[in-house]
Amino acid sequence: MTDKAALVRTWRARVPVVAVVIACVAGVVAAVTGAANPVSAVQFLLPGHWVYNVSLQSVFHVDGSTGDVDARASVPGGPGDQVFQGDTSGYVVGDSRITEFGKSSLAVEGTTTPPAREMPVGVEIAGGPYLVYRESGKIVRLGDEHLVLSLGGPVGTPVATGNGTLWLPRTKAGLLCRLPADADQVSCPVLLPKSHVGALSVVSDRLVFVDTRTDTLQVVEDDGLGEPKDLGVDLTADAQLAGTDVAGRLAILDGDHMLLVDAGLGTAGLERADPVDVDLGEGEYSGPVAAGSVVAVVNRTTGKLLTYDSEGKHKQTKDLPAGQGDPRLTRGEDDRIYVDGAGGEHVVVIDRDGGFADVPIQGEGGKDGTPTPTGGRDPEAPVGTPEHSTEQPDQDPPPREDPPPTTQLPPPTTQKPPPVTEQETPPPSVPPSPPGAPTGVGATAGDGVATVTWGPAPDNRAAITAYRITWAGGGTTVAGTARTATVNGLTNGTSYVFTVSAVNGVGTGPGASANPVTPVAPPRPAGQATQLQVLLNGDGALFDWDAPADMGTGTFTHFIATMTGAPDQTVTGPAAGFDFDPSQPGTLTFTVRVVTTTPDGQQLVGPVATTTKAVSGGSVTVSRGPATEEWCGETDACAWMHVVLNSMRPNTTYHLQPYSDDPGYSNPGGECTTDANGYCDTDQFAYAGVGHTVWIVVTDPGGVDTRSNDLVWEAG
Incomplete structure (x- = not known):
């Protein structure tokens, strides 16, 4: 690492402390002068939530305590991308790239290719955030130096405990794995019931495993699982478990019912309360997510958000704005629930007591370009000035005083209202311009070929007629309605970066590039064995052959030789001897195949080489x-x-x-x-x-x- 890189990294690590000092000084100045910057650096240390708005190609920060949007950063991304935050940086995560931006600088600081082409589960805890790729069994700890770890197989939904430890169940393998804060290795010290279906949750600061096959709960101890406790409910294998409890109860979503089960981990000696079965009504649901004394679910069929307390009492129902895709529920580090629209166009904040704050995510902002709580109103504009007034005051208006409370209507006024303008002059039309950059550009490679995909580009008031795909050494043009293109004739082993630009009647817009991809030839099995020979003796046969000249792309493992007809037998090795009864006449068939292994552990079996031998029977x-x-x-x-x-x-x-x-x-x-x-x-x-x-x-x-x-x- 260079001295310059080390200096930058040290500065980034000290950003939170510097931000506090600046905020304190700014507060003193505001108290003296009566003015304050609406976006103070200290806001990045307060609890909150980041959301990605794909249409605006920007991330927005929502202050959960006030329901205000207080920061915005322009970051490229695609549909379905999510945002996860660490101490000093945020990360826009998609299935093909991870883009880092500074929470203080609000500028893009780097792009990383993820270890797997799938959307991960994100966990925001101290020392993180973490990305868990469940199907491929990969973990990424984001930070100054990303750490990638492999679990050796698929995992269930991760859960984090209060000490910053990440826990991951491998129920098919019968293992419970953990990654402590600041550790660089994963251990799997706890045995789970192998092949049982289950999930993890944290109840009263204790990690528990819920087995949905046996309908039991077990506390995770240092040396294994504790004694199973009967849940008192009958769960299906598809039941979903909230990652944290709601007032000591497990929140379990099972179809269109939510079960609230007393885990029995409260004060010793107290009798467990009976489970509560909440009938949510018809629909497909996502969740549950619990925080404080409230648990939330979303009916994806009707687009409604529902909240309940720990006793199953319904608190509120809210209609979510319609959008492309399903909304996402997450629990923030500030112990609030955030419900994001699929495109990042709005956020609903749910407090610990169940109160709602609906936060629209808009592109307009104040004079400094920062989004404002009103979704576009400038906080420095005088409060008494109408937004569309045709008269400009010569001096500041007097402060407005609220009238005292009264139960009578105010007397009618004799002052005539200003004349109503029947028709306003329309704003001047904006001429069309070249299109914007396509969204969500990605690429995947095959054998001498690559497939490029992208989302629509803004047309800027002129219909898009084509998309242009370019790379080092070539280019191609496809129709304006296309969202994918196949590029043939590439060289295996060579890295390619594909850039997509949109074209309309005015011109060609800026390009957006995909992550680098490298075409590779698929692994090739070995050829056929040669020089097959069979030598009969009094009580059997000796089968011999030569290895093929083409042993494929893998490493040779073994041969598989078979004899069929007297009876069937299979052996491995450079040659094979078979026993049979020579007094039984007939024809024996002998086959041999070559087995090789690729570097990633895939076994390849070559084609069959066959010969026959007749047996006289004497x-x-x-x-x-x-x-x-x-x-x-x-x-x-x-x-x-x-x-x-x-x-x-x-x-x-x-x-x-x-x-x-x-x-x-x-x-x-x-x-x-x-x-x-x-x-x-x-x-x-x-x-x-x-x-x-x-x-x-x-x-x-x-x-x-x-x-x-x-x-x-x-x-x-």
Whole structure:
């Protein structure tokens, strides 16, 4: 790290302290002068919530205590992006990129490619925030240096405890994993009921595991799970659990019912209260989210937000503004519930006692460009000045005094009202201009190909006629209605950045770029094995082959060899021996495949190489026959080989071929004709090689081989 980078990082870490000092000084000045900046640096230290407005390509900060929008930063993003905040930075998170912005500078400070193409679950706690990619089992701790950890498999919904520890259930693997604050490794010290369905929650500052298969609750202790407690309710596997309790009760959303279950973790000796079953009515629901003494759910079918207290008493219902997609419920660090519109066009703040604050997210602002609580009114404008007054006062108006309370209507006035203007002069029309930048540009790569996607660009009062996609070394144009393009002919192993620009009748707008992608060829399995050979003997077969020249892109693991027909058998290795009954005639099929493993652990099985071998069903026996001096002379070792064919084809002439492990031995072979019973007995092939092994291979007219036993030759 350079000295300059270290200095910048040190300055960023000290921003909160500096912000407090500046805010205090500003407060003193305001008390003396009677004026204050509507966006003080101290506001970034107060509890609040960030939301992303995709149409305005900006993040907005909502002060939960006042319901005011007090900060805005222009940050590129796409539909569905979410915002998570740390101590000094915020992060706009999508499925293809993570964009960091400074909470004090309100400027973009960097972009990162996420470890997986999925929308993560975000957790804002001390030391974080964290992004949990549930399907791929990845965790990202955002900060000056992002930390990426792998859990080795999919995880359930994460939960954070008060000490900053992140807990993640792997119910399929039967593990409960944790990541303490400032730790750089994940451990899984607690065993869960394997393959049980369940979820985590924090009740009275204690972590609990709710098993929806057994309908029980267990406290997570240092050495494992505590004794199970019966919940007293019958849950389905799809039941959703709030991450925190509501006044000591678990909030469980199960279909169109919400169950409030006393966890029994309060004051010792108190009897557990009966569960409360709240019928929410027909619809599809999201949630629940609990904070303080209130729990909230959203009916996605009707677009209504509903809140209840810990006893199940209905508190309020609110119609949410219509929008593209479903609203999102989150619990902030300030113990308030925030309900974001899917496009970030509005936020509903729910206090601990259930009170609502509806906050529209608008693009207009005051003189300094900062959004105001009124959604566009300048706080420095005089209070008594009408927004559309045609007269300008020469001096400041006197302070307005509120009239005393009265139960009578004020007397009618004799002053005539100002004349009403029947028609206002329309504002001058704005001429069309080149379009804006497309939103949500992303790219994915394949084998020599990439797919580019994007959202619509602002047309700026002239219809978009085309989109232009460019990259290093090429470009293409597609129709104005297109939202995707396929780019072929790319080089595998080369990184590409694709930029999309919109075109209308006025010109071409600015481009927006996707994350870099690198086309790669898919892993290739090995080819077919070659030189397949089968050698039959008295009680089986030896199957042999050569490895293919093309071993694919993976690392060789093993061969899979099979024999079918007598009976089926499978073995692995560079060659294979199979046992079978040679007295049963038939045809055996032998196959072999090559198995390789890719660097990411994927096993690839190559194509099948096949050969067959016929079995006669008879037997051949060789033994030492009578002594002879023919061919090998006067020696005690010289004798004929005695060959017996049994249960072979009747009245058939077989070719007999003798073999020896003596490399100097050769013999042209002989013949033997079976009788009507398939029997033949003959003495042939004089031999004297003491200590060597001999055997006979018998071949019928159709080319079917039958091998004899092995015989070690001894002296006479």
